[in-house]
Amino acid sequence: MWNLVRLSLAYHWKTLLVVWIIAALLSKLGLVISAIVGVALLSAEDKERRLLLHLPLPVTRAQVGLSRVVFPAMVLGVGTAASALLAGLSSAILVGVGAGPTANSAWNVLFFATMLMYLLQLLLTMGELQVWTGGRFLRTLMGGAAVVLLLGIATLTWIAVAMFGSYLWVALGTAGLTLGLMGLTVSLFRRRPSFTSG
Amino acid sequence: MSFDGLAISLRGLEKRYPGFALGPVDLAIEPGTVVGLVGPNGAGKTTTLNCIGGLVAPDAGTVEIYGRPNRPDDTTWKHDVGYVGEEHGFYGRWTAEKNLRVIGGLHRTWSDQRVRRMIERFELPPATRAMDLSKGNRTKLALIAALGHSPRLLLLDEPTSGLDPLVRNEVLDVLWEILEDGEAAILYSTHVLSDISRLADELVFLRQGQNLLRSEKEALSESWRRISFRLDADAATLAGTVDHKRVGIEHQVISSDQESTLQQLNELGAENIEESRMTIDEIAVEILRGKDHVESR
Numbered sequence: 296m297w298n299l300v301r302l303s304l305a306y307h308w309k310t311l312l313v314v315w316i317i318a319a320l321l322s323k324l325g326l327v328i329s330a331i332v333g334v335a336l337l338s339a340e341d342k343e344r345r346l347l348l349h350l351p352l353p354v355t356r357a358q359v360g361l362s363r364v365v366f367p368a369m370v371l372g373v374g375t376a377a378s379a380l381l382a383g384l385s386s387a388i389l390v391g392v393g394a395g396p397t398a399n400s401a402w403n404v405l406f407f408a409t410m411l412m413y414l415l416q417l418l419l420t421m422g423e424l425q426v427w428t429g430g431r432f433l434r435t436l437m438g439g440a441a442v443v444l445l446l447g448i449a450t451l452t453w454i455a456v457a458m459f460g461s462y463l464w465v466a467l468g469t470a471g472l473t474l475g476l477m478g479l480t481v482s483l484f485r486r487r488p489s490f491t492s493g
Numbered sequence: 494m495s496f497d498g499l500a501i502s503l504r505g506l507e508k509r510y511p512g513f514a515l516g517p518v519d520l521a522i523e524p525g526t527v528v529g530l531v532g533p534n535g536a537g538k539t540t541t542l543n544c545i546g547g548l549v550a551p552d553a554g555t556v557e558i559y560g561r562p563n564r565p566d567d568t569t570w571k572h573d574v575g576y577v578g579e580e581h582g583f584y585g586r587w588t589a590e591k592n593l594r595v596i597g598g599l600h601r602t603w604s605d606q607r608v609r610r611m612i613e614r615f616e617l618p619p620a621t622r623a624m625d626l627s628k629g630n631r632t633k634l635a636l637i638a639a640l641g642h643s644p645r646l647l648l649l650d651e652p653t654s655g656l657d658p659l660v661r662n663e664v665l666d667v668l669w670e671i672l673e674d675g676e677a678a679i680l681y682s683t684h685v686l687s688d689i690s691r692l693a694d695e696l697v698f699l700r701q702g703q704n705l706l707r708s709e710k711e712a713l714s715e716s717w718r719r720i721s722f723r724l725d726a727d728a729a730t731l732a733g734t735v736d737h738k739r740v741g742i743e744h745q746v747i748s749s750d751q752e753s754t755l756q757q758l759n760e761l762g763a764e765n766i767e768e769s770r771m772t773i774d775e776i777a778v779e780i781l782r783g784k785d786h787v788e789s790r
């Protein structure tokens with residue numbers, strides 16, 4: 296799986312470098328851009344029919360599926376690290392000169408990125424559902440219902456944890472849901488009836 | 494039939510799409526055999542190959558490669574397989590050489606030396622970006638990528654489709670040279686019958702998702718004949734005939750069993766019997782047309 300992710304990172308490194316610099320400089324807006332670019336690059340890979348190259352290689356279907364959810368996550372993840380690092384440095388400098396921390400503290404950035412990662416993975420799950428159902432209404436409906444259910448659980452979790460806990464618990468809960476979505480996406484990918492269309 | 498030690502064994506393979514159903518297809522291919530999968534567009538050739546190559550999940554049936562099921566989460570069977578489809582998914586902005594390098598990095602039996610030899614033999618420009626390669630060169634790149642790890646089974650899905658005749662011949666020449674040295678079994682799908690005539694030992698005919706016939710190429714050449722004769726009688730039901738044309742007492746038939754047809758013609762007292770061999774292309778056309786086109790004038 297890492298081999299495939301590494302290949303995608305190497306193939307798009309110029310774009311990624313620019314995106315990560317933007318993420319560091321623009322903080323939350325930069326993270327949104329990172330998430331969008333992550334999905335756009337995955338879409339670009341699909342346009343080049345990369346699955347037709349990867350699937351016949353000696354890698355499992357699950358590894359290919361996992362690389363597809365990990366790659367955009369890494370794009371956002373590295374952007375987050377760059378952004379959090381710069382935010383942390385800025386805060387430290389400001390505290391050092393006695394001006395107090397900025398609103399975009401490192402923790403604030405990480406919390407925002409966690410939420411964004413959830414939305415990113417939700418988008419990938421929906422994309423996989425779209426492919427998996429092959430446009431068949433009933434399955435699409437069921438898939439849609441599953442997404443609504445997941446969104447409902449996520450929202451309720453957020454509300455419940457926010458009422459009784461801290462931002463940390465909200466972030467951890469969201470991270471858990473994100474992992475669940477990644478698992479669902481990979482599972483749907485493994486069960487695709489065909490990898491030759493689109 | 495024993496399925497042990499076979500390069501490919503398909504048992505009851507089925508796949509359904511809206512408006513199309515493949516199978517059930519049973520097929521066993523011995524190691525070292527070149528089998529041509531012949532059929533018109535929509536016959537199920539690509540679907541069959543994609544099911545074997547793991548790009549399409551069958552609705553029913555099993556696929557085994559050298560005795561191992563082609564399970565999606567097992568990679569052992571993939572080491573034995575080289576696959577060339579109509580589309581290849583190369584990293585477009587990377588050179589041909591870099592594409593081969595990254596593919597080779599994932600194969601444990603990859604041979605750089607073998608790949609270099611094939612690049613030279615195919616005259617592939619290694620420093621050209623994959624996206625800038627001509628269709629012919631992209632096909633060559635795909636063949637090298639599929640052969641670099643010396644697979645024991647090569648799946649070729651219309652590899653020369655869309656190539657001009659010169660490039661197609663060039664690709665086939667080199668492919669033939671490479672394959673001559675090896676022990677690989679090959680399943681080659683095409684509707685360009687002349688390709689198959691050159692490469693295949695056996696032919697499998699598919700039409701509308703059904704396996705019509707499997708035969709050795711030589712056996713087809715030996716048994717099929719175009720026979721003309723004079724006979725003042727109806728000859729539409731002659732043994733072995735798949736096509737019959739009649740003008741007065743002049744008849745022309747196509748027979749899939751020349752011995753039976755000639756024997757019956759002699760018994761009927763037919764005169765001026767002349768037989769001529771048919772090319773594999775002509776035979777394939779007759780097989781794919783089916784036995785429902787006997788006509789009389």
